[in-house]
Amino acid sequence: MKIALIGYGKMGRAIEKIAIERGHEIVCRIDADNQDDFESPEFAKAEVAIEFTTPATAVANYRRAFSKGVPVVSGTTGWGAQMTEIKQMCDNGDGTLFWTSNFSLGVNIFFAVNKYLASIMEGFPQYTPSMEEIHHIHKLDHPSGTAITLAEGIIGADSRIKGWTEEPARASESEMLIDHKREGEVPGTHIIRWDSRVDTITIEHCAHSREGFALGAVIAAEWTEGRSGWLTMDEMMHSLIARPALLDIVK
Numbered sequence: 001m002k003i004a005l006i007g008y009g010k011m012g013r014a015i016e017k018i019a020i021e022r023g024h025e026i027v028c029r030i031d032a033d034n035q036d037d038f039e040s041p042e043f044a045k046a047e048v049a050i051e052f053t054t055p056a057t058a059v060a061n062y063r064r065a066f067s068k069g070v071p072v073v074s075g076t077t078g079w080g081a082q083m084t085e086i087k088q089m090c091d092n093g094d095g096t097l098f099w100t101s102n103f104s105l106g107v108n109i110f111f112a113v114n115k116y117l118a119s120i121m122e123g124f125p126q127y128t129p130s131m132e133e134i135h136h137i138h139k140l141d142h143p144s145g146t147a148i149t150l151a152e153g154i155i156g157a158d159s160r161i162k163g164w165t166e167e168p169a170r171a172s173e174s175e176m177l178i179d180h181k182r183e184g185e186v187p188g189t190h191i192i193r194w195d196s197r198v199d200t201i202t203i204e205h206c207a208h209s210r211e212g213f214a215l216g217a218v219i220a221a222e223w224t225e226g227r228s229g230w231l232t233m234d235e236m237m238h239s240l241i242a243r244p245a246l247l248d249i250v251k
Contacts, residue, residue, distance in 0.1 A: 003221060004028040004046035004070065006061050007053040011075075014214035015050055022218060038064045046070050048221045055079045055141050062086055066095030071228070073098045073221045075213065077145025090230035098224045098231035101145030102188075103216030108233060110205040114150050114192060117203060118157035127194040127201065128173055129154055129161065134181045134189040142166070142180040146190055151178060154192075187213075 001024045005012045008031040016026055028042040037043055048071045051061050055078030065072045066089065074097060089095050102108070121127050133147040143151075143166060151164040154176065162174045171177035187207040194201040207213070223236045 001025070001222065001225060002027045002045055002047045004030065004043050004049040004065075006030045006049050006051040006065070006072075007076075009052070011052040011210055011214065012050075014210045015052070015217055018211070018214050019050075019218050019221075022222075024218070024221075038068070043070065044068050048073060048224055050074075050217050050221055052076055052217070059086060062095065062097060071096035071098070071224050073217055073224055075100060075103050075217060077101050077148075078141030080145075080148075087230045090228075093228070096224065096228045096231065098220050098236075100220075100233040101149045102213070103220060103233070104188075104207060104212040105216060106207070106212060107146060107188075107190075107205055108237060110190070110203070111149060111153055113203060115153040115157045117192075117194070117201075118154040118161075121194055122158040122160060124196075125160060125173075126196045128176075128196070129158075130171070130177045130179070130193050130195065131164075132179045132181070132189075132191045132193075134183055134186050134191075136185045136187065137182045139182060142182075143178040144180070144188070144190070146188065147178050147180070150190060150192065151176060 003019050003024050003026055005016060005026060008029045019026060027045050028037055028040060030037045049065050051058065051072050051074040053061060053076050055076065058074060058076040058079045059082050062072050086097060090097050131147055131150060133144045135144060155161050155163065160174060161176055164176045164178050165171055166178055168177060187210055189206045191202060191204045220236060224231060
């Protein structure tokens with residue numbers, strides 16, 4: 001497969017390494033200093049572009065790729081205010097985007113565990129959920145897209161929880177607190193706690209490196225080939241797992 005990279009920082013280089021190991025060709029590398037390469041014949045040859053940039057640039061990158069007929073796989077978060085607009089473009093046939101807040105297989109297992117635990121906890125109102133997410137100092141948005149996805153999983157599974165907040169003073173039994181920290185080069189840690197007066201139940205996912213995210217992004221690029229529209233991790237997981245019905249346990 002011919003792959004273009006949009007964003008050539010640490011994640012872009014990790015994706016490049018794994019893509020080449022899996023037999024793919026990197027035909028174009030676009031970063032902040034060579035934006036004109038969106039108009040290059042090399043970019044137009046790409047069968048898919050993998051995009052990891054910033055919340056401020058992601059949507060413009062999608063649009064430029066769409067205009068060249070290049071599908072995009074993206075893990076950039078923090079642009080949720082424009083998601084409805086981009087999804088509509090994809091639904092109308094004006095582009096193809098596979099987007100997820102986290103490409104790690106382990107994190108997607110964690111999403112399922114989180115939903116299942118929240119569905120159990122609906123019957124135990126003495127427990128109150130909260131979350132902590134820790135990332136490297138270069139991550140600009142907060143809370144992380146993964147943290148928001150986890151919070152949405154809890155809200156969807158436990159009718160007592162109506163929303164989330166980053167402000168401790170606003171946290172309540174119906175609005176869970178998400179605390180964020182930016183430290184060193186931490187790839188990503190997410191901790192969910194259910195606290196009661198007598199004990200605490202904790203689940204945690206801790207990424208050891210960027211490799212898991214990079215591998216997931218390349219697998220998503222392989223899966224995206226030949227597909228169109230707005231594509232999701234749930235769709236891919238259902239198609240790749242031998243017993244996809246297992247995923248429906250927590251839906």
